[in-house]
Amino acid sequence: MRARALIAAAVLAAAGCGGTPPERAVSLLVFGDPHELAAYRSLEAAYERADPGTDVRLVEAGDRKDLITRLSTSIAGGKPPDLFLMNYRFYGQFAARDAIDPAGPLLASSRQLREQDFYPQAMAAFQFGGKQLCMPQNISSLVVYYNRDLFRKYRVAEPGAGWTWDDMVATATALTRDANGDVVKGVDFDQPGAAPTGPPPVEYGLAVSPELVRLAPFVWSNEGKVFDDATEPSRIALDGPALEALQNFIDLRGRHGVVPTDQEAESQDDEARFAAGTLGMLMSSRRSTTTFRAIDGFDWDVAPLPVYRTPATVLHSDAYCIPRGAPNKTGAWRFVEFALGKGGAEIMAATGRTVPSNKAVAESPSFLDPNAKPRNAKVFLDSIPTIRAAPTLSTWPEIEDVANDILENALYYNQPPAEVARRLDEQTAPLFARARP
Template identity: 60%
Template sequence: MPRKATALIRRLTALLLCAALAACGSNSADKDDTPVQLLVFGAPEELEAYRTLISSYSKPVQLVEASDREDLLARLATSIAGGSPPDLFLMNYRFYGQFAVKDAIEPLDERVAASGVIDPADYYPVAMDAFKWQGKQLCLPQNVSSLAVYYNRTLFEKYRVPLPKAGWTWNDLLTTATAMTRDKNGGVIRAAESEGAALRPAVHGLGIEPSIIRLAPFVWSNGADIVDDPVRPTRLTLDSPGAREALKNLVDLRLAYGVVPTDQEVEAEDDESRFVNGRLAMLLSSRRSTTTFRSITGFEWDVAPLPIYRQPAGILHSDAYCLTRGSRNKDAAWDFLEYAISAEGQKIIAATGRTVPSHIEVSTSPAFLGPAQPPRSAKVFLDAIPTVRALPTVSTWPEIEDVTGGILENALYRGDRLDDVIRQLDEQTRPLFARAEYPR
C-alpha cells in the first residue's frame, strides 16, 4: 500500500480511537498551562541537548535534572512511592525493569496505534524490542547507540601510529594502545616501566570502564555468552573458555600491559575528562560522549568500530521516553513524547550529537551523518546496528551491574586471580537472578 494511503488510514484510525477511548484530552487534570515534567540526567552538554529539543516544542515542558543515574533512579522511585511522579522520564533499557514490575509505567500501545505521527516500522527493531515488557510497548526509544572506540586522531598522526580501522582485532587494539602509551617526552612506556613514578605515562593508550557492559560485547565476539539464557537468565556464564579469555584480556590491560590509567588516576581525572584534555589516546564509550567531545578545540578526534575476536559484536545503548502511570498530565506528556521521537524531534536531538537516532530515516540523514561536526566517521554507529545485542532486561539488573562493577574494578586494578573473580561474580549475582522478574 502506498505510504500516503497508509498515513491517511492511520490518521482516520487515530480519530476513531480518540473518540472511542477518549484518549485525546480525557485527563481532567490536563491543562494547557501545566508544564510536562521530564526527568533526565546527563553531562551539561547532554542536558543542553534536551533544552534545545524542549525549546523547539510549542507547549511548556519542565526539565527535571538529576545529578547522575543513581540520583535519577532514587528520585523516580521516591516520587512514584509518594504518588507524585514526573510525567515522563528518560531511561536506559537496562534499568526500567524495576519500575515495570511495579506497574509504574503506562503502556503506550494504544496511543501508538492512534498516532498519526509514529509508525513502529520507522524505528530500529532492536531498540523498540528492548522496551517491550510482557508483550507491551512500555517506552519509546530515542536512540540506538552502541559502543565505539573514540580516538585522538591528532595524537595518532603525531606519533605515526596507524589509525584504528574496521576489522581490527583485540590484539591490534592492545598493540595500538601500547604504542600510544607515552611519557612526557613522547617516548613509548612499557608495562614494567609504567609503575615507576618518574616514568608514569603522560598519555595512556586506552580508557575502558571495568564493567559488565564493557566486557559483554567482547564475550559475544569471542563466541560466548554472559548469561545462561538471554530471556530468563539465572546466572552469569563467564566460566566458559570464550568468556574467560575476553575477561582475562580485559583485566590484563592494567597490570600486565599498563595501557590504562590506575584507579587513583581515574579517581583524580575520569577517562572522559582525560580524553578531552589530550591525555588519553583511545576511549571505549557510547554515543553520549559525543556532546562532550564536541567542545574539544585542541585536537581532531574520530570514532572507530570495536575490535573483534571471532565475529563482530556490539552492545545496545538505548534510552527511551517512558510515561509514568501516576502522571496527572498524561495527554500533554504523550504529545511531547510523540514529538520527541518523531522524525522532527529526532533530527533536533541528533544534530546536538547526543543520539544515534532510533528513527531509521533520520539516522541516515544529514542531521546525523552531516560532516559539519565530528565525528567524521559517524557511520560507524550505523554499521554496528546489525550486530548489536541487548543485555537482559530483568528487574534486578541494576543491582547485578553494581555488584559486578565492584568485582571487575578489583580485578583490573588489584590483579585478583581470574578464578577468584569468576567465582565471586557467580556467587554474588546468583541471588539477584533468583529474585528477578522478567519481561516475557
C-alpha cells in the same frame, strides 16, 4: 536521605502547577551531564515553539541513582511526572511492578509515529511482558573514540573496520608514552618479581571502564557467554571463551599497562583525560559526543570495537516512558510524538547526544553530517546489526553495581579470571533470584 526524597517529590508535584493550564504543561524527569541537559533544553524550547502555549518542565536529576530515587518516591507518593527518560538497563524495576503505562496502544493509534519507523533492536529493549512499554529515543553502541593528533604524532595507523583485539593492544602500547615521548612497555606479571621500571606514562593509549557492559561485547565477540541463558538469565556464568576475553581485559592494566591506574582514574575521569589530549583511545557510547564537540585543541573521530571472532557490541538506549498515574498522559504523548518524529529527532541528532532511533533521521544528513564530529558517525549505524542488549530485570541496577565493583578490582589488581568469575556468580546470584517472580 528521606528529606531529599521528600524534596524531590515536592519538585515533581510542583512541575504540574503554575500559570499554564494543566492540560498544556508536561513535566519531564531526566538526568545527564551539562552538555546532555543543554540538548534536552533545546528540544524543550523547540517543542514549545512548535506548539505555542505548551510548557515542558524539565526536572533534572543529579545522576542515574538520583533519577531512580526521584521517580520511585514520586510514584509511591502518587505524584509521578508526566514523562521520564531512562536507559533500558534500569527501567526493569518499574516495568516489573506495572508502574509504566504501555506506549503500545498510543503508538498504534498515532498519526505521527509508526512502529516501522524505529530500529527494532531499540524497540525490543523496551518490551516487557509482551507489551511495548516505552518509546526509544536513541540506539547507540559502544565505540572507540580516538585522538587523531596523537596517532599522527606517533605515526600510528588509525583504527578501522575489522581490526582485532591484538591490533588494539598493539596500538594502545604504541600510544602509551612517558614524558620523554618514549613508549612505556607494560609488565609481564608471569615473571617472578616483575615490577614496572623507567618513567611512568604521561599519555595512555586506552581507557575503558571496568564494567560488565564494557566487558560483555568482547565476550560475545569471542563467542562466549555472559549469562546462563541469553533470554531469561538466572546467573552470570562465564564460559571458556568468556574467561579468555576477561583475562585479556585484565591484562590491559596488569600486563600491558596501557590504561590508567585506579588512582589516576580517580583523580581524572576518562572523558576529562581524553579532552585534555593525554589519552589515545576511549571506549564509550554516543553520549560522549556532546562533551567532545567542545574540544578545540586536537582532532578526533570514532572507530568500531575491535573483533575477536565475530563483530559484537552492546546496546545503549534511552526511552520516554509515561508512568501510571501521570497527570497529563495526553500531553506527554504529544511531546513524545514531537521528540521522536522528524523535527525533534533532528534537533537531538544535531546536538550530538543521540544516534536517533528513528531510522530515517539516523540515515539522513541530520545525523551523518560530514561537517560535524565525529566524521565517521556511520560507525554507529554500521554496528546496529551486531548490537546485543543487557537483560531487563528488576534488580539489574544492583547486579551491575556489584559486578562493576568486582571487575574494577580485577582490572586494577590483576586478579585471576576464574576467581573473578566465581565471585561474579556468587555475589550476584541472590540478586538474580530476587528478580524472578
